Amino acid sequence: MTLALPASRGLSPSDRGRAWFGANAKQALGLIVGIWIFSGGFVIVEPSPYEVMFLLAFAVALAGGLQLRRETLPLLLIVIAFTPFALISPFFMQYQAVTDGLIFNLVTIFLLITSYFAANFVAQAPHAHMRLIARAYIAVAIIASVVGTLAYVGLLPGEDVFLRFGRAKAFFNDPNVYGPFLILPAMFALQRVMLGKGRSALWNGIAYLVIFVGVFVSFSRGAWGHLAASSLFLFAMVFFLEASAREKVRLLLIALGGLMLLAAAMAVLLSIPVVSELFTQRFSLTQSYDTGELGRFGRIWYTLDVVLTHPWGIGPLEYGFLRITEQPHNTYLNVALTYGWGGAVVYYLLVGSTLAAGSKALIRAWNRPLLIPVFATFVPMIALSAIIDTDHWRHWFLVTGLVWGVCAASRRPTGMERQLP
Numbered sequence: 001m002t003l004a005l006p007a008s009r010g011l012s013p014s015d016r017g018r019a020w021f022g023a024n025a026k027q028a029l030g031l032i033v034g035i036w037i038f039s040g041g042f043v044i045v046e047p048s049p050y051e052v053m054f055l056l057a058f059a060v061a062l063a064g065g066l067q068l069r070r071e072t073l074p075l076l077l078i079v080i081a082f083t084p085f086a087l088i089s090p091f092f093m094q095y096q097a098v099t100d101g102l103i104f105n106l107v108t109i110f111l112l113i114t115s116y117f118a119a120n121f122v123a124q125a126p127h128a129h130m131r132l133i134a135r136a137y138i139a140v141a142i143i144a145s146v147v148g149t150l151a152y153v154g155l156l157p158g159e160d161v162f163l164r165f166g167r168a169k170a171f172f173n174d175p176n177v178y179g180p181f182l183i184l185p186a187m188f189a190l191q192r193v194m195l196g197k198g199r200s201a202l203w204n205g206i207a208y209l210v211i212f213v214g215v216f217v218s219f220s221r222g223a224w225g226h227l228a229a230s231s232l233f234l235f236a237m238v239f240f241l242e243a244s245a246r247e248k249v250r251l252l253l254i255a256l257g258g259l260m261l262l263a264a265a266m267a268v269l270l271s272i273p274v275v276s277e278l279f280t281q282r283f284s285l286t287q288s289y290d291t292g293e294l295g296r297f298g299r300i301w302y303t304l305d306v307v308l309t310h311p312w313g314i315g316p317l318e319y320g321f322l323r324i325t326e327q328p329h330n331t332y333l334n335v336a337l338t339y340g341w342g343g344a345v346v347y348y349l350l351v352g353s354t355l356a357a358g359s360k361a362l363i364r365a366w367n368r369p370l371l372i373p374v375f376a377t378f379v380p381m382i383a384l385s386a387i388i389d390t391d392h393w394r395h396w397f398l399v400t401g402l403v404w405g406v407c408a409a410s411r412r413p414t415g416m417e418r419q420l421p
Contacts, residue, residue, distance in 0.1 A: 179223025
């Protein structure tokens with residue numbers, strides 16, 4: 001396709017070439033970002049396609065002149081402030097190579113940059129870009145859910161590739177990452193069920209059900225709780241902040257019918273003996289590895305002692321070489337171990353400022369439909385971080401960036417029809 005560049009007639013051939021390339025790069029950016037989001041569901045190998053596609057998207061964005069919004073400056077300052085602490089802490093490692101620690105922490109910096117990029121991409125055209133991201137994310141979530149479910153019930157050849165410890169993981173390395181990855185697309189679909197109409201509501205209801213089953217067969221207690229909490233939070237925000245009186249009646253009927261449908265799906269799944277047995281084992285607040293002095297919760301005090309005696313941190317994954325062989329499974333403690341006190345403070349600022357920005361933006365009506373599914377995912381996700389290590393979850397940084405992007409977006413014209421992502 002040839003682009004008309006009337007303003008470039010007086011430019012030199014090289015300037016016209018750069019203008020043509022920049023205009024084409026700007027048009028291609030949306031497609032590349034869509035592929036980048038879609039590739040987030042395929043992370044069996046490292047580096048994953050997600051990293052490769054982000055580098056391509058970043059390069060195209062630079063060529064296409066992606067605007068950097070002033071409202072996202074705090075996020076950029078967080079990246080800058082975090083970097084020196086992340087680069088210093090590996091030099092305090094005692095059991096592993098410093099280069100391994102540097103690579104690990106550089107990945108964290110890289111993920112922070114993806115968050116900043118996502119924020120500015122969304123802020124540039126919030127409705128169009130959020131819809132693009134939602135479609136790509138829902139598509140890959142449905143594929144991952146179907147693959148995970150079919151592998152779990154033994155209907156997919158080579159199911160061992162898609163299972164771990166008898167639990168679905170699809171194209172991920174860990175069921176505890178696969179399950180939470182599916183929450184944001186589930187929220188996109190659920191909001192469309194609540195506020196959409198006709199076929200849109202029907203198809204998104206089917207999408208939510210497919211993803212619900214995908215989360216269930218991960219047998220991740222964190223993912224189960226995350227899905228339940230996010231769904232309830234989203235319903236509350238839509239009901240009290242967005243819905244009209246007539247829509248509220250419809251929402252109550254949808255909630256009643258949806259709960260009955262999900263209960264029926266659960267009954268079908270639990271009628272399978274192997275599913276029922278694993279569900280009984282996993283459906284408890286604590287497991288054997290959670291309790292005791294060195295369990296997930298008992299080792300918090302030991303971890304705090306290590307944190308307080310190592311202000312520069314001990315480096316990534318060094319904790320497993322100490323008294324306890326497992327990692328802390330608490331992100332808020334782990335960041336202090338991995339990046340030192342300074343890096344931990346910056347991380348806490350990231351979480352706190354994102355929470356504050358999202359809460360403040362909920363008051364504004366113009367972009368609230370875009371924010372609701374993202375914020376409904378973010379809040380339970382940061383709570384989940386207290387019982388699992390999330391500092392290298394790709395989708396954690398994506399969700400954080402989307403919150404900032406919606407909050408940084410310009411005000412839409414008054415009277416404009418509600419637009420869902």
